[in-house]
Amino acid sequence: xxxxxxxxxxxxxxxxxxxxxxxxxxxxxxxxxxxxxxxxxxxxxxxxxxxxxxxxxxxxxxxxxxxxxxxxxxxxxxxxxxxxxxxxxxxxxxxxxxxxxxxxxxxxxxxxxxxxxxxxxxxxxxxxxxxxxxxxxxxxxxxxxxxxxxxxxxxxxxxxxxxxxxxxxxxxxxxxxxxxxxxxxxxxxxxxxxxxxxxxxxxxxxxxxxxxxxxxxxxxxxxxxxxxxxxx
Amino acid sequence: xxxxxxxxxxxxxxxxxxxxxxxxxxxxxxxxxxxxxxxxxxxxxxxxxxxxxxxxxxxxxxxxxxxxxxxxxxxxxxxxxxxxxxxxxxxxxxxxxxxxxxxxxxxxxxxxxxxxxxxxxxxxxxxxxxxxxxxxxxxxxxxxxxxxxxxxxxxxxxxxxxxxxxxxxxxxxxxxxxxxxxxxxxxxxxxxxxxxxxxxxxxxxxxxxxxxxxxxxxxxxxxxxxxxxxxx
DNA sequence: GCATCCAATAATGTATACGTTAATCGATGC
DNA sequence: GCATCGATTAACGTATACATTATTGGATGC
Numbered sequence: 001x002x003x004x005x006x007x008x009x010x011x012x013x014x015x016x017x018x019x020x021x022x023x024x025x026x027x028x029x030x031x032x033x034x035x036x037x038x039x040x041x042x043x044x045x046x047x048x049x050x051x052x053x054x055x056x057x058x059x060x061x062x063x064x065x066x067x068x069x070x071x072x073x074x075x076x077x078x079x080x081x082x083x084x085x086x087x088x089x090x091x092x093x094x095x096x097x098x099x100x101x102x103x104x105x106x107x108x109x110x111x112x113x114x115x116x117x118x119x120x121x122x123x124x125x126x127x128x129x130x131x132x133x134x135x136x137x138x139x140x141x142x143x144x145x146x147x148x149x150x151x152x153x154x155x156x157x158x159x160x161x162x163x164x165x166x167x168x169x170x171x172x173x174x175x176x177x178x179x180x181x182x183x184x185x186x187x188x189x190x191x192x193x194x195x196x197x198x199x200x201x202x203x204x205x206x207x208x209x210x211x212x213x214x215x216x217x218x219x220x221x222x223x224x225x226x227x228x229x230x231x232x
Numbered sequence: 233x234x235x236x237x238x239x240x241x242x243x244x245x246x247x248x249x250x251x252x253x254x255x256x257x258x259x260x261x262x263x264x265x266x267x268x269x270x271x272x273x274x275x276x277x278x279x280x281x282x283x284x285x286x287x288x289x290x291x292x293x294x295x296x297x298x299x300x301x302x303x304x305x306x307x308x309x310x311x312x313x314x315x316x317x318x319x320x321x322x323x324x325x326x327x328x329x330x331x332x333x334x335x336x337x338x339x340x341x342x343x344x345x346x347x348x349x350x351x352x353x354x355x356x357x358x359x360x361x362x363x364x365x366x367x368x369x370x371x372x373x374x375x376x377x378x379x380x381x382x383x384x385x386x387x388x389x390x391x392x393x394x395x396x397x398x399x400x401x402x403x404x405x406x407x408x409x410x411x412x413x414x415x416x417x418x419x420x421x422x423x424x425x426x427x428x429x430x431x432x433x434x435x436x437x438x439x440x441x442x443x444x445x446x447x448x449x450x451x452x453x454x455x456x457x458x459x460x461x462x463x464x
Numbered sequence: 465g466c467a468t469c470c471a472a473t474a475a476t477g478t479a480t481a482c483g484t485t486a487a488t489c490g491a492t493g494c
Numbered sequence: 495g496c497a498t499c500g501a502t503t504a505a506c507g508t509a510t511a512c513a514t515t516a517t518t519g520g521a522t523g524c
Contacts, residue, residue, distance in 0.1 A: 016305070054286075057290065058289065058290065058293055061290050061293045061294060062293055062297060065294060065297040065298075066297075067389070073248070088387075089387045089388060089389045089390065090389065092332065092336065092387050092390060093329075093332075093387070093389050093390050093393070095332075096328050096329055096332035096390070097325075097328055097329070100324065100327075100328035104324065155320075155321045155324050155325070156321060157299070157321045157322065157325050157397060158321065158324060158325050158328070161325070161393055165389060
């Protein structure tokens with residue numbers, strides 16, 4: 001056996017500028033460094049990320065399709081801002097897709113090994129609330145739980161769709177994190193879903209999860225209304 | 233009041249090359265002119281559509297995110313081919329999203345005027361089967377019904393997701409159209425869903441639709457297995 | 465003083481040029 | 495005769511140049 005390419009690049013082809021621009025832009029948006037409603041020019045991003053406009057434009061196209069920004073012809077892009085109506089849409093989608101994902105996963109009768117990432121996330125959520133609450137840590141564990149659930153369901157399309165709307169709502173979730181009551185109930189529900197999956201109880205897993213999502217949506221809607229938030 | 237731009241271009245800014253390339257490429261793929269598995273070069277498309285590589289690349293990115301093709305670095309693109317497993321994924325997604333769309337629509341208590349496009353499609357499906365069956369016409373009406381249902385549900389994200397997977401499955405549906413029994417039952421189910429929506433019976437609408445989708449998925453799966461189809 | 469027009473400018477949309485990578489094919493050495 | 499190496503080539507990935515369009519500010523005419 002011989003090498004078909006130089007050792008230096010084996011398995012690690014040079015990363016494309018397009019990909020790094022995409023990743024960094026997305027990170028900036030999710031981290032609220034480019035806040036919702038912000039107008040950005042191609043040349044700004046190109047200069048900031050040390051690339052030419054070509055890869056920046058390709059990254060814009062991808063991010064637009066993911067709903068994180070909007071290309072305004074002749075005017076660069078505008079970072080998407082979520083209205084209360086957008087939040088309703090997102091939660092309706094999640095209430096449809098996520099219970100399905102849970103159902104598919106539970107139906108496969110996975111063992112504890114397969115569910116290790118979920119167990120870890122559950123533990124982390126509980127740990128984040130024991131003693132002095134650490135909301136950032138809790139949110140990270142919550143996110144990990146849901147994304148891993150999507151990944152484990154055995155349907156790549158379903159998983160991609162869940163992650164896409166989850167990303168769209170990321171900033172809103174972070175923003176409202178400190179405005180909502182301590183997520184004790186939410187943490188319990190995660191554990192209950194996990195138990196139902198392990199028990200192979202498809203219907204129970206689905207219904208708990210659906211209720212969990214519905215409660216979360218209502219909670220968020222209440223907060224948004226109470227604070228009169230229009231865009232986030 | 234005066235004109236802010238020449239009359240000739242009022243409301244109709246010059247269409248971007250990117251958009252026409254995207255639309256024509258997508259049409260080609262859905263029409264099976266670029267068959268699944270086909271490898272295409274940027275320069276081929278650029279030459280065929282009389283554009284430069286830049287807009288072609290942007291169209292590729294959009295179509296990749298829609299799942300209609302895959303960008304193979306340094307090797308152009310490959311038109312996506314659906315495996316039986318992909319079909320399973322698509323039907324799982326549709327079985328999750330479409331009943332939700334129906335539920336949302338029915339809950340709004342729409343009147344006959346609002347549902348006109350659905351009524352028209354139902355009529356067209358029945359007409360296509362009365363007398364000498366016209367499968368092409370039936371399929372077009374079926375597609376119109378489902379896409380309009382998605383549009384009417386009041387959730388743009390949900391609608392976009394439904395249309396996306398529907399597009400992915402378009403060729404497969406066309407291909408199996410003549411292999412399946414006459415869609416008499418399917419046509420009746422559409423009418424039943426429509427009646428349930430008009431009656432404002434949310435739960436009945438959802439359950440009929442879910443059953444409809446499930447039966448359709450099983451039917452397709454059976455056909456795929458029976459004919460030993462691996463990619464389409 | 466106000467509206468209109470024009471010119472300058474800035475940013476996008478598209479084309480093209482350049483550099484890099486990977487594959488192919490022939491030559492060479494064992 | 496086979497494997498390996500190298501050169502050629504073809505295609506992509508990126509940068510840049512050019513064309514197009516929309517906006518803005520100032521000048522002009524009424």
